[in-house]
Amino acid sequence: QKEVEQNSGPLSVPEGAIASLNCTYSDRGSQSFFWYRQYSGKSPELIMFIYSNGDKEDGRFTAQLNKASQYVSLLIRDSQPSDSATYLCAVTASGGSYIPTFGRGTSLIVHP
Amino acid sequence: DAMVIQNPRYQVTQFGKPVTLSCSQTLNHNVMYWYQQKSSQAPKLLFHYYDKDFNNEADTPDNFQSRRPNTSFCFLDIRSPGLGDAAMYLCATSRLGAGAGGEETQYFGPGTRLLVL
Numbered sequence: 001q002k003e004v005e006q007n008s009g010p011l012s013v014p015e016g017a018i019a020s021l022n023c024t025y026s027d028r029g030s031q032s033f034f035w036y037r038q039y040s041g042k043s044p045e046l047i048m049f050i051y052s053n054g055d056k057e058d059g060r061f062t063a064q065l066n067k068a069s070q071y072v073s074l075l076i077r078d079s080q081p082s083d084s085a086t087y088l089c090a091v092t093a094s095g096g097s098y099i100p101t102f103g104r105g106t107s108l109i110v111h112p
Numbered sequence: 113d114a115m116v117i118q119n120p121r122y123q124v125t126q127f128g129k130p131v132t133l134s135c136s137q138t139l140n141h142n143v144m145y146w147y148q149q150k151s152s153q154a155p156k157l158l159f160h161y162y163d164k165d166f167n168n169e170a171d172t173p174d175n176f177q178s179r180r181p182n183t184s185f186c187f188l189d190i191r192s193p194g195l196g197d198a199a200m201y202l203c204a205t206s207r208l209g210a211g212a213g214g215e216e217t218q219y220f221g222p223g224t225r226l227l228v229l
Contacts, residue, residue, distance in 0.1 A: 008152070032216050043202055043220040044155070088154070090218075098143070098208055098216045102154040 002027045004091050006103035013110055019076040021087050021106050026070070029094025033065055033072045036088040038105065044088055047074070079110040115139070116221035118203050124227045125193050133188040133224045135203030142209065144186040145218065146178060147202040155202055161186060162208065190226075198228045 003026040013019045023033075032051055036044035050056045050063040050072065062075040072091075076083055086107050090100035116137045125131045135144065143162050147155035159168045161180045175197070177189040190197055204218040 004154075034217065036220075041200075041225075043200075043223040046217060046219065049217055092216050098206070099157065099160070100216060100218065104152065104154045 023089030
């Protein structure tokens, strides 16, 4: 059973701070890693994906992948109250699978 | 804008009364997925179509069926909804086989919230 683990939170950070969200996965051969944002009652919205070890930046968001340690993280710089949402991590397994396994998500609260 | 559309956004049905949820997409993606998501849980994949090929998850109840009459449309049929089927139903698409990076990326529609009375 391939697993994707996230701390359910809530993670509470003050406005302007860096929010750090973490995700670990069990399949060492996992290929692709995705971060989605989901507001309450809404559908998931893609933030970014990452394939290679290291960092990938997009605006205020940075994804960090460490395949040796089997974790992927999402950093949100200059957090805003509008970033308050649940962040879902999704991972596709090895062996050519294109179906991602989703974590349960981490709830982020950015307070003014 | 290219997008994934789901109708209706909210559906109220009675216990045991069949219901159909629809999904359409203008992205020209070849894969369409149906997920069930309950509160504070990860989306749970029910089934997906890769082109015309239907792929059912092993633990998807027989009560759930799907149709994909063409590339753009996909339907989820719940034959006899039970109280436990109340959830958000998400349709997603992806374009596989294009050889481009990020092709497993899924794009979600707005979802249909199903309430069973």
